[in-house]
Amino acid sequence: MADTYLNFVSSGVGKTLAKKLGLPQPAHLRRHKPGAPLVPGPVLVLGPDDGPSDADDVAAALLGWDLDVRRHPVSGVRWGAVVLVLSEVTHPEQHSEHVLGLATTLRSLATGARVVTISRQATSSDAPALAAARHGVDGLVRSIAKELRGGATANGIVLAGDARAGAEGTLAPLRFFLSGKSAYVDGQFLTVNDADVVAPADLDKPLAGRVAVVTGAARGIGAAIAKTLARDGARLVLVDVPQAGEHLAKVANETRGTALQLDITAEDAGQRILEHAQARHGRLDIVVHNAGITRDKLLANMSEDKWDSVIAVNIAAQLRINDYLLASDAFRDAPRIVSLASTSGIAGNRGQTNYAASKAGVIGMVRSTAPLLAGVSGTANAIAPGFIATEMTARMPLATREVAARLNALKQAGRPVDVAEAVAFLASPDAGAVTGQVLRVCGQNLVGA
């Protein structure tokens, strides 16, 4: 969907006008293009350099990806990315050296550059100064994200427990954050554990040999997820209600998947999905719970039907399907569950008590499903999209839509593909160290929570 405002303020006259009137000036985002380099310039790795360090390990790994890696800021370079390794910092006073190193580069970042921090999780058993140093990174990254321009983003990776900076479990989210696939992810963190993760043999086809089901795949975000998973090599089962059968068949054709007309609220939905996947593709590895509905009303005007239908589709169906799959023997080879939540489920939204309760429910569900899958190297995660331009949002009144679309650090709506890229990452084998998490794909939406 074209962003007319963005195109206007990117033009000569529009640019001048927007500047004069103090209007938001969004930039075209650097999205993934097959064959394009991972980052749009050299990568600066900042961190301790007076002995073996986590920063060394990260720099070595990035060199292994054939990137132009530097360890010190120099003038005259348009940086494609800066990776700030703060995992060994033990007191807030130690941040300044590295953070001020980053400061010197901010005016010479390439368009669509990335800033990524790697830090360690603060826990209540840490000494207070250590916890302060570790948790301080949270405010740092979220503020940098709000200061960056030109479609650049800032995100962080948090090492939990025995996770190591140079391990593949850390490098996989680092690759995602550096790439164009994370274009609309801004001001966010992914926590990684010490799970054994192996990089896929072919980085362009990380889902080769895997079978995925996508619910609500006939249109919008679900159709984009289907196309992105197919691009990454997955074979697909595409689910939607019978009324959407024609659109579903089209997406199935495009992605060489199989269509399964099914209302996910059916009691036996889990069984039908698994039987279909096994009969047509021989296995099932990935479930993307994307189907969702809104029935907005202020709570004072909420009917039983509006409340119940949203809970039934958005959370109860997911719980029932997961229960079935978790109890079966056929979902045990490093399975992946990725559920669509929403920023409304994090911050709440006027008129959306039912929707927000269902989406916050999704967040609760993935957190407690994650440990149930750990024994089979499985993961469960949620994606919380912000304002994504779909048929649904196109129907909003122009002024409301325009305001809602600009209320984020990137000052624009996301696209279905932005959500799809995040889903594809979490579904991939090398995201094995990321589990029980909620990743917001919202351009750092100012959600107010």
Ligand code: NAD
């Ligand atoms: P959409 O309405 O365009 O598509 C949803 C699809 O789900 C439709 O094809 C619909 O037929 C299908 N579906 C609905 N009920 C179903 C059922 N009972 N069984 C099977 N299929 C069913 O929505 P979208 O904008 O693409 O959103 C996709 C997901 O992302 C939803 O979970 C939504 O809540 C979430 N989300 C969207 C946005 C956004 O800005 N668009 C923001 C946050 C979260």
